[in-house]
Amino acid sequence: MHRVLMETPPLATEDLAEAERLDALNRFDVIDTPREEAFDRITRLIRNIFDLPVAIVSMIDGHRQWYKAYEGLENREVSRDQTFCKYTMQDLMPLVVPDARDDARFARNPMVTAAPQVRFYAGVPLRTTDGHNIGTICAIGFEPRAFSQRESAILSDLAALAMDELELRQLASVDALTGALSRRAFKERAASALALAQRHKHGLACIAFDLDHFKSINDNHGHATGDKVLAAVAAACRGLLRGTDIFGRLGGEEFALILPHTDRAHMGGVAEKVREAIERIAIRNGGTAVPVTSSFGMAALDARTGDIDALLANADAALYEAKAGGRNRCVAWRPPNDAPAGPRRRVLKAGRILFNNRMSSIDCTVRTLGEDGAGLDVTSAVGVPETFSLQIRSDAFETRCRIVAQAERHLEVEFC
Incomplete structure (x- = not known):
């Protein structure tokens, strides 16, 4: 595999912790799976209990917050750098934001300054038994409001229910809608x-x-x-x-x-x-x-x-x-260029796309990886140059890439 030494320490604590977190998320094999009633029920409960317009059960991979279940929103994912939940993921306790306009972390967030104009947020991390925060459940409002300790405790219980459902879904064998195997x-x-x-x-x-x-x-x-x-x-x-x-x-x-x-x-x-x-x-x-x-x-x-x-x-x-x-x-x-290369393997790794003399970067999630190429998920393929450097900090890996195929949110690249 094409590796180069990176200019910054390649095995920083936060990079290793993120790699372990993504490994934990990958074990649940839930990213990009269909909606399921068990999780939709939790979002309905959140809206009804707290009388709020938006409720989400989400997972966070290398570049985005992806919604397993959601009520009150049109999109099914949002860029990781825009989400409130990246702060929720950093703690063990619920995060409550009574008014986002009065919070320096969120006052300039585009979800606050523009549509949907979020004002209130309450989130709880989805924590695995081995101590990794793989996602969140959250309640969102468009008006400021308080959130009591009792309400925080209820939201925490709902997060525990969501984790129970994640464990149970691993036992399901048939997709209810299509009759195909899960x-x-x-x-x-x-x-x-x-x-x-x-x-x-x-x-x-x-x-x-x-x-x-x-x-x-x-x-x-x-x-x-x-x-x-x-x-x-x-x-x-x-x-x-x-x-x-x-x-x-x-x-x-x-x-x-x-x-x-x-x-x-x-x-x-x-x-x-x-x-x-x-x-x-x-x-x-x-x-x-x-x-x-x-x-x-x-x-x-x-x-x-x-x-x-x-x-x-x-x-x-x-x-x-x-x-x-x-x-x-x-x-x-x-294989790329019809060479006798080894196959890809499915992975879930945080990556960065570097270009413009390393002055510009885009977060990505590496979904497949081989000796001569990779498959990358991105928030949008628009604006990604034909050639760039792919960096996977947790692996101390960096190499030049060339796009060989792309879709709206996915890039297939070969290593140069």
């Missing part, structure tokens, strides 16, 4: 299938796909129509799969397939059949047809791919290439 159950069964393929030396392929412009479907036709689309996609997939194939829902509109006894030469045919079936889905919202298409990334098991995370990471990289190429298409994974 992400954790999918990975467990996929790992078993991969080990069997390695032992008996037979083919195995992974196909990752997600729905094109799904946010627009929800925005233009409503979440109920979006749910119908997801259920129809799952039904279309199941109609084409063999009994031995493994089908899971990995995120909101992201699905994956494991195809035992299928090699690189044949996985494209399966992906194309599923793509065509999804394109034929007929969902209507009143008198309006809802177009449904999807983008596919494919990867076959080979001697360099040691586990299911590596295989999924390779398929993910191909998926983003399909999106960058125009969507509604199937792309097979290949």
